[in-house]
Amino acid sequence: SQQGEEDPQALSIQEGENATMNCSYKTSINNLQWYRQNSGRGLVHLILIRSNEREKHSGRLRVTLDTSKKSSSLLITASRAADTASYFCATYTGRRALTFGSGTRLQVQP
Amino acid sequence: NAGVTQTPKFQVLKTGQSMTLQCAQDMNHEYMSWYRQDPGMGLRLIHYSVGAGITDQGEVPNGYNVSRSTTEDFPLRLLSAAPSQTSVYFCASSYDRDISYEQYFGPGTRLTVT
Numbered sequence: 001s002q003q004g005e006e007d008p009q010a011l012s013i014q015e016g017e018n019a020t021m022n023c024s025y026k027t028s029i030n031n032l033q034w035y036r037q038n039s040g041r042g043l044v045h046l047i048l049i050r051s052n053e054r055e056k057h058s059g060r061l062r063v064t065l066d067t068s069k070k071s072s073s074l075l076i077t078a079s080r081a082a083d084t085a086s087y088f089c090a091t092y093t094g095r096r097a098l099t100f101g102s103g104t105r106l107q108v109q110p
Numbered sequence: 111n112a113g114v115t116q117t118p119k120f121q122v123l124k125t126g127q128s129m130t131l132q133c134a135q136d137m138n139h140e141y142m143s144w145y146r147q148d149p150g151m152g153l154r155l156i157h158y159s160v161g162a163g164i165t166d167q168g169e170v171p172n173g174y175n176v177s178r179s180t181t182e183d184f185p186l187r188l189l190s191a192a193p194s195q196t197s198v199y200f201c202a203s204s205y206d207r208d209i210s211y212e213q214y215f216g217p218g219t220r221l222t223v224t
Contacts, residue, residue: 004152030210031210033212041218042200042215042216043153043213043215045214048212088153090213092210096141097155097168098213099155099169100152101152102150103151
């Protein structure tokens, strides 16, 4: 079973708008990571947030983590057409493996 | 640095054939892993290695073998290909033996088994 599940499964927005996607997980984590996958390509690491952190920023990305609700959100501000991709959360539970969710497909319309 | 490289990019096999998917990294990473990605799904871990000579099973290991004779290489062997193994395969590596750091992914191998 998937440890992390993203919501929504698909999201379509206009360029310049903000995109928010959520990730819920089931068991306690050491850290949570977000990855981007462009069509037909490998995954690229975006940001890592540790269990003792609540918020982290990287450029136009903002990630929050609520361990009490076992959830995280990824906000992309001022989206661009180049942000069109699938976004995955991955959780590390200390068992030497990352567990990935099924992803959110983001479409940014120019 | 080339990062994580995978060969081949595409492969078609017949049921029952065997083959090896190659993965190499030039970043001196201790941790390497293999995932498969099926349509509309996330990645599922097949096997992983925390260093040369050390491998372990992931979530979906059946039908696959791995070995890690060097730090750089981590090949994945399909013993007797089945249509259920049609998927995109990704190799990844990380600095840390406990993968608490970011993973670097290869470009993937798209495998079709007929």
